[in-house]
Amino acid sequence: MAIRVFNTLSKTKEDFVPREAGKASIYACGVTPYDFAHIGNSRPWVFWDCVRRFLKYQGYQVTFIQNFTDVDDKIINRSKQLGKDPLQLAGEYAQICLEDMAKLGVLPAERYPKVSEHIPEIIAMVQTLVDKGFAYELNGDVYFQVAKFSEYGKLSGRDLEEMRAGARVEVNEAKRDPMDFALWKAAKPGEIAWDSPWGPGRPGWHIECSAMSLKYLGAGFDLHGGGEDLVFPHHENEIAQSEAYLGQQFVHYWLHNAFVTVGGNRMGKSVGNFSTIRDVMSKFSPKVVRFWLVGTHYRNPISFGEEELATAAKGLERLETARFNWEHLLKQAGTPGEAGAAAPAVRQQIAETRADFIAGMEDDFNTPQALASLYDLVREVNRWTQSQDFQLTAEAQQLLQEALDTLLELGGEVLGLFQAEGGAKAATVDAAEVEALIAQRTQAKGAKNWALADQIRDELKQKGVLIEDTPQGVRWRFE
Structure with a gap:
């Protein structure tokens, strides 16, 4: 069975057919590092980590890029409050974020590009859009002309005329269209700025990810994603400016994860209902936090609270106790003989677990189904090893080792649940x-x-x- 993914662009599940056979190119939007990352920020990181692990397990050569937006209004405002250089502040919080994610078992990306390190590429892309007639300069600002891109709205499903009707009055009312968005922003007093053909300024939000993803992955790369809040305007605008720039498809598959919620409401710093990753990990093991995240399909909201994490701790404990007990049995000396009458059922369960796990992950990265297959394995093997007629023969140990290898391979190597033991x-x-x-x-x-x-x-x-x-x-x- 082929890997199938739910493509936000087509609103359907599609077979994953990479740009280049045996290789997968992925870009995921990272965080704006102006403060400690909260637990909601960890969801896309852990999700994409599972995607990468599974693709590698299936034999793909994966190139994964995840950015840090280190040039942003939030960083500028926070740096003023703290009296710090904005790039220094962003660098410090980016490093803290990486440390937090490493504790959650997230494998390093091939690159973590920062906006501040890619200003020449961004300026060049903006200039090309101006030269092609898709963008225009206005008092030092440069805007993308949405009306020039006929497919605007194809990702979010929004109608351009309806968006225009509901558009709020912009500060710069001289824009040609209220939906036109900034590619380059003219410098303001006291803010970080770079020289450009349009005068000193800094990049707009959307152009940053386009320039960085295209630099490292090229046109028509495979997978792009982030939280569902990025569908519009961020990813919609990325598509418009990138395809106008390229003259061809920007990305083939768009995947978006649902929110972490608190009391039914989206977790967010603007709402004030957030908990930082570090606060949560001071109360619960990072492995428990990861298990809690993996336990819900990425397109479904996931409820956060101590009760939910306590439940996750019990679920993980079942798997770890099984692992612990099986490893203990394997350290003992086995006796000559066969594995017993239950051996065929155990062998069949090992095979079914592998098949069900892979089927779940191939079906739009259904981690809950993959987890369920591991519990089926634990249940069958425990029934066997805890039965009265169980004997620790050499053949039984061989079969038990196969079960343990399956648990560690699928639960550890792919889902990352047994990382950084202790x-x-x-x-x-x-x-x-x-x-x-x-x-x-x-x-x-x-x-x-x-x-x-x-x-x-x-x-x-x-x-x-x-x-x-x-x-x-x-x-x-x-x-």
Whole structure:
């Protein structure tokens, strides 16, 4: 089955046919780094990370570009408030954003271009649009002439005449059309500016992504995306200016994720109902946050709250406990013999899990369906290993290893759920120290010193170590 994606441009699911066989070129709109990123910002990052991981798993050579809009009114205003250089401020928050996303298991992009580093490319693109008659200069500003692009509105489905009728009065009423948008903005006193053929100024928002994506991916690249709020005007305007510039199709497939919501309302800094990624990760493991994001299809809204994250923690715990228990069994010495009567059902489930997982991801990156297939695997393997007639034979271990490999390959390599095991705590805890504390706890329990045993358990938990008492002894793992 071919990978199918819901293309915002056609409003339907389409077979994904890349520009070049075996290769996938992707551009995702990043953040405007003027403050700490909030949890809603993390959704497109994690979604596109899953897309990239799956495409690579399917054998594609992926080139992924994600920008930082480091020239923007919000950055300029914030830098004035803090008395900082705007580019320095943007650079600091961009780095913080990358650190946050790395904790969420997001793999690095091939490039993170910044607007401030691509001014010559932007100016050249604007000049070409002026030369072609698609743009005009007005008192140092340069505007794209929407009426010149006959397909304006094809992404959002909006009618140009209706948009004109509802357009608000612009500051610059001398524009030829109220829908014309800025490609270049004349400099204002005290604001960052660059020299251009139209005088000092800075780029408009929309032209930035067009220039950077075309520089690194070229015309007709495969996938472009971002939050659904970017469909109009940002991506609509990107299409207009880029196709006017190129004279051909700009992007083949447009994918847009739905919002993170709070109480049914979109999360946003302008609304004031946001939580930063760092605040959330101080209460919940980054793996839990990622699991919560992956658990909802990208085109459906996802509700944020501590209750939802607590539920996600329990869901992830089921997978991690299975992994933990299977790894523990595989460390033990197996006995000669076959895997038992349940082996055919387990083998069949492993095959079905792989097929169902891939089918889900091929169907517009349906991560909830992919997750469900992993739970089917866990359920069947646990039923087998926890049955009374289960014997840890060499053949059983081989089959269990295959199940574990499937869980780690699909849940870890593709969905990124088992990344950075143990986090920062794991890196600072010595396994020998853990074993020594467990031995002390076992002695304390043998002496019926329950207070000391509980104290040691609490100490281990503070180190990020969870322990489980089983008939075969104590098992432990990092949170």
